[in-house]
Amino acid sequence: MSGSRAGSEEKVGSRQRHQMKVNECKENQNITCVSLRPVQTTVLGKIPKVYLVPFSLSNYKPDQLKYPKSLLDKKSNNEVACKKTEIRKTCRRILTPRMEGTSSKAESTLQKSSLDVYTESNKQQHKSTSDTVILSVDMESSQDLDSDEDTTPGLDEFSGLSPYERKRLKNISENANFFASLQLSESAARLREMIKKRQPPESKRKKPKKRENGTGCRRSMRLLKVEPSGVSLPATPTQPTLIADENPLLPPGPLEMTPENRDDDSELFKRFLQSWAEVSKTSSKNTEKELPNIKSYKANLSGMVINEDTVHKVTKGAIFSVALHPSEIRTLVAAGAKSGQVGLWDLTHQSKEDGIYVFQPHSQPVSCLYFSPANPAHILSLSYDGTLRCGDFSRAIFEEVYRDERNSFSSFDFLGEDASTLIVGHWNGNISLVDRRTPGTSYEKLINSSLSKIRTVHVHPVHRQYFITAGLRDVHVYDTRHLKPRRSQPLISLTEHTKSIASAYFSPLTGNRVVTTCADCKLRIFDSSCISSEIPLLTTIRHNTNTGRWLTRFQAVWDPKQEDCVIVGSMAHPRRVEIFHETGKQVHSFFGGECLVSVCSINTMHPTRYILAGGNSSGKIHVFMN
Template sequence: MSGSCAAAEETAGSRQRLQKKVNEYKENQNISSASLRPAQNTILEKTVKVCLVPFSLRNYKPGQFKLPKSLLEKNSNNELPCKKYKKAEIKKTCTRISTSKMDATTSSKAESTLQKSSVDVHTGNNQRQHKSTSDTAILGVDMESIQDGDSDEDTSGPDGFSGLSPYERRRLKNISENANFFASLQLSESAARLREMIEKRQPPESKRKKPKKKENETGCRQSMRLRNVDPPEVSLPATPTKLTLVAEEKPLLPPGPLEMTPENRDDNSELFKEFLQTWAEVSKTSNKNVEKELSSIKIYKDNLSGMAISEDTVHKLTKGAIYSVAFHPSEIKTLVAAGAKSGQVGLWDLTHQPKEDGVYVFQPHRGAVGCLYFSPANPAHILSLSYDGTLRCGDFSRAVFEEVYRNEESSLSSFDFLAEDASTLIVGHWDGSMSLVDRRTPGTSPEKLINSSMRKIRTVHVHPVQRQYFITTGLRDIHIYDARRLNPRGNQPLISVTAHTKSIASAYFSPLTGNRIVTTCADCKLRIYDSSCISSEIPLLTTIRYNTITGRWLTRFRAVWDPKQEDCIIIGSMAHPRQVEIFHETGKRVHSFFNGEYLVSVCSINAMHPTRYILAGGNSSGKIHVFMN
């Protein structure tokens, strides 16, 4: 009995001591939960722990938070090993106490085990409060080895890790050695220095000055020939001196008369003397009072159909584009004249064979010959006007080009005869002014400069019956003036037509009565006006749509009247095959001249013989094409 009582007392004392240890453990738990450790909530005997750890990249070390895969698998139930350890030991101890066969040795061992586990837990809690984030992660995992009986061993070792298994001590030792190794590399210091270098402001780059190229400096590789170096034992030929080509301005020809000297042959040749004598005699015997009758359209068409072109009626007459064409009025000889852009005047006698012997080219001007007429009073005279500001008269009887008018300050554009005897002329200037020239008073200021209301004058044409009226072509308008009312200070036109939308190339009166006016405009329209009554307005009769766009390399089209036919006009064409067309004043096409073998270019300037059915067309290369019966 006494032994039983002693055992019971001893058991009761063990229970009291155990209860005391449990209370102390709870107090320690409360103290630790009141410290920096996060709060723990137990639900259904499962504890959820949330660790808040200060984090900074500045003290970060590579591999610091990486955990072994085995530890992650062991802790997949979200319970700390230390907590498992506590529950298991407490349950084991209570089971041993409740067993009646437990002896004092076993009870004392359980007591020591519980005391040691509580101390270890308390020590672990204090260490988690003061350790860094890496130590907290290490000490908080992989504690199952303690549950297997490792807790009974002496876990203090020389490395300073107490309460851990040999495996954990080895693992923590490796971690520590790795951390020391990476610390010895001084990666953080290198990163800081690199960061300072990047953040440091770079000075602005100064613009590099290009070095001046030396004159004698050799750039890329060059051959000995380009470097002007003699090859060994061979001497280079002397390099010729380079001639500097300077664009020479063509000066004006001297004032006064010029000798009629042909450029394509000797002026003392027998052919040229015979040419001058023949044309002087033809001009004296020419019939000046030929009556011009208007034939019917049917007869006119039949005569046009009989006109043809051949190899003998095509010839290059001048250098450069042809700007003007005129026919001599003779009915015995066929003489065509052409004025070129180069300032040349070419004469071609088509009745002379071979045709090369009937061609004569002269140079009376330096600028383009924009207007060319045979004198109505003396057909042995041919008058030519040039853009260089000179107007000359070629006299075949004396073989000389006389100077009729000269103006070096203004460029001339066109002229026409005011009087039937060709004694007075009206001359148009490109700047919009006009000049009245009287050939009967040479040498005593024969010209009279008149200002007009136009900014530019392209063509001038006199009325064939009422010769006091003349028409001028401006930029986009045409004006009709009365020569008897011209004032040097300024003049207002009798009639002004402003219906054209683009620039006008020409405007001409009809040849017999002057009752019609034809204009050629860049808006691809030919307009015919009724000028039978010259009053404040002239009505528009017909508008013919026609392609008048020749471009910059071709001479502009100018529609002209057939001097034999009052109501028909002649104009070149851009159509294929190349052709020259004739229109009636009503807008109907009367006839087209074309030949695919001998007419292969655009004839911009055309003229018809005054009494015969002969047509001459000039192109922009100086070639004349003649259609004749």
Template sequence: MSGSCAASGEEVGSRQRPQDDFSGLSPYERKRLKNISENANFFASLQLSESAARLREMIKKRQPPKSKRKKPKKRENETGCRRSMRLLKVDPSGVSLPAPAPQPTLVVDANPLLPPGPLEMTPENRDDNNELFKEFLQTWTEMSKTSTVDTENKLSSIKSYKGNLSDMAITEDTVNKVTQGPVSSMALHPSETRTLVAVGAKSGQIGLWDLTQHPKEDGIYVFHPHSEPVSCLYFSPANPANILSLSYDGTLRCGDFSRAIFEEVYRNERSSFSSFDFLAEDASTLIVGHWDGSISLVDRRTPGTSYEKLVQSALNKIRTVHVHPVYRQYFIAAGLRDAHIYDTRHLKPRGSQPLISLTEHTKSIASAYFSPMTGNRVVTTCADCKLRIFDSSCLSSQVPLLTTIRHNTFTGRWLTRFQAVWDPKQEDCVIVGSMDYPRRIEIFHETGKGVHSFFGGEYLASVCSINAMHPNRYILAGGNSSGKIHVFMN
């Protein structure tokens, strides 16, 4: 529109319209045309188009050509930034330093194996020259000599049994911390006169506690014959002055109080042990279960070293092994999901097949044990929160499931797993810890009925995963996951 206006203005400016051309226009139109004519004449007098053209030519001529900027050259005598000579790996004179020799990688074993052979029985919590320790060893030796008399086990009536259990109590003097770390195994000495508790710990320690000593701390002696958890602990049935201990570290040792040493009974550095039991009543032959599912038959009668026969079971893992109390050629092994009963006379180096398999479990098994007098029952502890009682009175056929006891066995990762064990005096009753509040230790009959619950009030405020009953007396010891032992006795 501005172009047309300018053109109109130029035309009006070049020649004057005749007067009669405005005769037909209104006063507004005539005034508008007059303003257009005046504006056009004014802009034409300024000559803006010619000035803009000249200005563009001048700018184009004066624009310098584009060129890359060259970096200034560094002067040779110019001093640069200071840098660390140590980082440049040169000495003060400027000579390059030699490359440092590679440092060997230091691998520290958290649980180094203890040396083979016998270990001196030196208490960690006592002075080596402590007279109390010498008296302690003498007491255990003398007491073991008087404990070799066999006591006939007779099954008491449930009514009488309950009455004896009700008389058992716990006091401040029967609770004490014996080892560092969780209790993983426990045994009670068969003495009729003194109360002696042996404790195996996850740290590899073995703690001995004589409850007849006062103050109670004077009766505790702690040793370290293993480098990994002590999962199995038994007093020798032939000589109660000896205590045999098995550890994950692949060693089985015998603590001899008369000589104050821990002898090495069996060692296998290529495998990790889980459990053991005595094949012979005189403790001359043993059966050892390995975590990888293999089994060792160990004969201690070989002079100098034990004879070993290694066989492979049908289980991928073995948690516990237990020998039949009457027919000692049979033993039961608890695996991941199944428990197998084997005959030692038919074991093979490869592909040993079980005589009977107990396959009723839905989750991992913690333990499996024959009843202590006749072996007519088997109790298993399973992670599916059930205790199972099997009828093992006839091993030539299937072992039927008799009873299922619903029991919370889920201890989690921080507590030692429960293991239900038979009372050695009462073979139709089992003992097991409990997760219930208030804390307790429970006894069940093989029919599944509750027999007795041990409450300790302020003296039993934790879960006792591992428990052991005296073979002849009414004494019960329970161990928790901090090394504390709780003893109920009448």
């Protein structure tokens, strides 16, 4: 019995052991079904390993079950190694956990964790089939991850994701909260509103602000309207709307000779007029004299000096013309200004202020001024305003000789020695012949097609039927006997000039020479002794004629006493007035030291005495005399 009993028990035991082996085999088969096979995924910097930790169900609590988290290197948190192309094939070892008690709940939990790992590996496999990755979990880092997961809200709903995905979502959430705290959207909205409110400037280039304090750039005292002594001049009101009416034409007819710088009933002015009326009666006419040789001429020039008593401001504005009275007893200088004034300065008076008288016979610049060769008590003035007037000291009036409101005048000269006929040049190239012997003003207007502009007109001193004109680039010589109303052709044309011409004059006694002043910094002297088809060029003198826009242009003129010498201003320092011989040699230079500190653009010499008068662009007259 005992043997049969033992045999039955042995059969039952073997049957139970066989059943346990079958069950164990089934369990192993179930686990094997959900185990991971070697997959090919992307390598994240380093190759981690996966460890499955055994656990016991005796101390198990549902809320304490923690999933392992992948441990990645700190430097490879945000970097993915895209250049590694090695393919590794490894077999995952499946470790069977040792459990003190096995239940269906534990099996389902283990199966779920295995499925999560399998799902994650499938996701990585879809991303890249050329690289391999093995998700690993470190036992030591799982505690830190578990603590983070416990404190992070809202991760229960992502329990089906891998630890790496949950960590990534946590970082995204934290970053979103951080940027939300910065309120970037509100700041951007405020900036947009500020940009919309701010309008772009109308002008592309901003004008620099003027400095109210501090030393600025150096400015001319003339532009600042300040006298050299430092006293400011009264401000002249400028109204843009009245630009056209700033220089209105004066009424036609005679104008009273009333000085602007003195009272009407000044006794001193009456004595001045009487003295000049007497001088004109007793003044001797110019008689022909032999020309002095060059040595005596230089000696006389060296004796001419300037001092404070022979320098004074006569007119307002730049001086455009200067004339010296031919009297040998008294010294009278006349100046025509840009403002239309005519100033007279009698240097015989002891006080400079008592001998200066300023008149306003014109409204625009006075470009030409001559004392009458027939009656020295008459002074004729021509202006840009289209008027030609004669100042009569004996009657104290400025009578109107010629008027043309449609055209502007540039220059004039006397055709007859008795000053009864005149020739007038226009800025537009026209020429007018004026006869003063008729009750009115009879003239004939001539148009020269070869000249578009006339700057100066000068009559031959001996053969008075000839006259010379200076245009833009050419100098023409005409014969009054062959003038026509239309298309008058010149006898001779001088075309050696390369730039604009300022003046052209015959020599004063014989007319055998012509001097021209050109903007190409050259003075040219021609031989006009035989007026034929050509006038040869004798001499070219290099001289700086670039006066600029603020200074009156130079005009080289002949010395009435010396047939072969010309007088011209200079831009050189120290300031001076120069005299050149027709051969080009410099004869003399007038220096004034402190009395001559400006450029004298317009100069003239006395016909018989050694007196030189020069005018600058501020209205001052400088007189050199012996």
